[in-house]
Amino acid sequence: MRFDGHLKSWNDERGFGFIEPVQGGQEIFIHIKAFPAGTGRPAVGQALSFEVELNAQGKKRAKAVQYPVTARKTKAQRPEAPAPWTLPRVAAIPLFVLVYAYVSRQWPVSPVVPVLYLLASLVAFMAYALDKSAALAGRWRVSERMLHALGLACGWPGALLAQQMLRHKSSKPSFLAVYWTTVGVNIAGFVVYHAQLLAALRP
Template sequence: MIKGKVIEWNDSKGYGFISALNGELRVFLHISTVQSKGRRPKVDDEVKFEVNEDKKGRYNATNVTILGSGSVPSTIMFSIVYLVLASTAVFILGGEKLFIAAYILMSIVTYVMYAIDKNAAQNGKWRTPENTLHLLSLLGGWMGALCAQNQLRHKSKKQPFKSILWLTIFVNIGAFVWTFTPSGSVFVQNVISNWF
């Protein structure tokens, strides 16, 4: 097995190149040879692989393992820690348990919308407006958005999309914290009594 680094990656086409042996070896990488399930390569990933030479003398990577792919990405860890802290706050401080269910439901809906949008992008179909994706994040689906960016590699590099996404995350967290204040608690109770 040889160690190297992904130096080029086209996620929509599922291929790229690995540099190994201090840049002396450039190896073609195809997604079908990656062993790390649920994790797609990206530029600067460290990988371990075997090399085959095809009939034209080109080097192709096989049995590719992304090193460190067993670790939880920071955005996913952020989401998990937040959900645990939010759940703890709701139960200890007497917040609305409905918020936890809403976070989970909205995250699932948002993840599905990202998946649909990625599929549409790959097939040249009608796309979900970015404002819709941001609104879903603002309404509590941001954990699903972060998971989708990480797993689906969709909207994960585009600016200013990423900056706006993080703005919606912090506004949502701020609004959640506000619900524990006297004015926030009254507002939530009024909304719940009017809707339920």
């Protein structure tokens, strides 16, 4: 007999968690081996269909776990719209272009710099896309620390476009606070480096 439920908790390091049955009652233990092969890492909140068996100690555990087909169809039919463009998001890249133009008029800027920003932005965009895909499929995620590091290393324009176009990491306050900090630090570093302010401050 099959039952329906949702993955209530999951310990990714130890490879087990607990299912909350739709019909209520005792939570059911589930091990990573009960999931279909090649379906990625489980994610809390996923809808599951499963059978129940007793382990050697006589306790219930899930087996033959499946992902309900209806849940997958619902996700496919409801693509997410791009995140709303707020004033800071609209103005960030154009303002940086103005800062870049001003700095390049005042001091020499290597032609490698715009290439660096472009390549870093492409890498950052792909990292966000991979993390978005992993989140939906329940696979290993790209760490927030890595996403912030890519933004700090000149990839923040691509990260901003990814947040908007993929609607990923665009509404988490704690993440956005660090993200905008990396944007400010990167732009300040760009200006300071080319203006040679650090050299001027040395005795």
